[in-house]
Amino acid sequence: MQGKKVLIVGPKFYGYNNSVARAFNTLGFETKILNFLDADVEGFKEKVLLHLTQNKEKLFLKKRLLYNIYFKKEYDAYEPNILFLIKGSILTPETVAYAKQKSLVVLWMMDSIYLNPTSYILRNVVDHIFLFEQTEIPKLAAEGITAHFLPLALDESVYYPIESEKDIDLLFVGALYPNRIALLNKIIKQFPDKNIKIYGNLFSTWRKPLKFFFRKDKHIYINKNIQPTELNKLYARAKICLNIHHSQSVDGVNQRFFETLGAGALQVCDYKTFIGDYFSEEDLVWYKNEEELLSNLKHAFANTIALNYIQNSGYLKVKANHTFTKRIAYVLKILANKIV
Numbered sequence: 195m196q197g198k199k200v201l202i203v204g205p206k207f208y209g210y211n212n213s214v215a216r217a218f219n220t221l222g223f224e225t226k227i228l229n230f231l232d233a234d235v236e237g238f239k240e241k242v243l244l245h246l247t248q249n250k251e252k253l254f255l256k257k258r259l260l261y262n263i264y265f266k267k268e269y270d271a272y273e274p275n276i277l278f279l280i281k282g283s284i285l286t287p288e289t290v291a292y293a294k295q296k297s298l299v300v301l302w303m304m305d306s307i308y309l310n311p312t313s314y315i316l317r318n319v320v321d322h323i324f325l326f327e328q329t330e331i332p333k334l335a336a337e338g339i340t341a342h343f344l345p346l347a348l349d350e351s352v353y354y355p356i357e358s359e360k361d362i363d364l365l366f367v368g369a370l371y372p373n374r375i376a377l378l379n380k381i382i383k384q385f386p387d388k389n390i391k392i393y394g395n396l397f398s399t400w401r402k403p404l405k406f407f408f409r410k411d412k413h414i415y416i417n418k419n420i421q422p423t424e425l426n427k428l429y430a431r432a433k434i435c436l437n438i439h440h441s442q443s444v445d446g447v448n449q450r451f452f453e454t455l456g457a458g459a460l461q462v463c464d465y466k467t468f469i470g471d472y473f474s475e476e477d478l479v480w481y482k483n484e485e486e487l488l489s490n491l492k493h494a495f496a497n498t499i500a501l502n503y504i505q506n507s508g509y510l511k512v513k514a515n516h517t518f519t520k521r522i523a524y525v526l527k528i529l530a531n532k533i534v
Contacts, residue, residue: 197275198223204280205232213349217518230284262289283312290319306442327446346449347518348456355458358430363388365432370394429457433498437463455512460505477508
């Protein structure tokens with residue numbers, strides 16, 4: 195296949211751009227990554243400006259326009275055959291159209307396209323759209339736009355089984371939305387004798403320092419985000435890993451689903467159609483309501499060793515069928531004979 199240069203543009207978020215790049219590299223492509231911050235700032239100067247400004251929208255618009263100038267410079271210098279956008283929300287339709295003159299443009303939505311207006315406006319500009327949420331495909335079809343189902347995936351170079359003492363009974367890692375906190379608190383109350391660890395940003399330590407230092411649940415709620423390497427170690431320490439999906443996941447599943455299985459952990463997860471289609475109760479423990487969750491957790495706590503076969507089955511299945519390399523191979527199949 196001629197033309198094997200890929201420019202990947204995606205949010206600076208837990209290294210997923212690198213996972214996509216590794217997949218392309220494995221399949222024989224040269225890659226370059228351009229990260230961007232999605233509605234966020236970095237560096238002391240930008241943080242001060244964000245704090246002081248009365249018009250945050252204007253600040254982010256300026257950052258977006260500057261990024262588009264930067265992108266064009268990098269694009270022209272690299273001359274990619276494929277422009278691979280993950281979310282793509284930083285680029286304007288005009289910039290994408292500029293790149294489309296010389297490259298095939300692919301958009302992969304790792305979250306809902308309908309919850310991201312600056313991604314949604316690219317739907318008529320890009321050549322191909324891939325969605326993690328299958329229920330959004332017919333919605334776009336109603337607009338005359340063809341999209342393909344592309345679930346999220348495992349990067350087996352980041353998440354893999356390691357030997358460790360199982361000193362955590364239940365682990366949850368993720369954004370702490372109110373509905374999740376409510377459910378987690380019920381679990382904590384139901385199983386007071388278990389060592390439960392919950393990682394995520396619960397509140398700002400700077401705005402509420404007294405609450406942060408004197409709260410009674412700080413041995414349970416660890417108020418910070420975890421990077422992938424450290425997260426893989428936490429998975430290895432946990433007897434049970436709980437996964438709770440965001441409301442945008444109707445049929446599709448989140449990144450955590452694949453990472454937990456890839457780490458060889460016992461996953462307890464809310465049921466989604468995708469799970470029933472591609473996995474079984476021999477691969478993980480799923481629940482369809484709160485009562486079932488509590489019942490399944492009680493059973494799992496009492497039988498964690500006996501459930502080791504589930505951990506192994508889930509690990510083997512996700513590694514064989516649900517890696518980033520498998521996903522990108524599918525994308526390339528769609529693009530076959532269309533590389534510029």
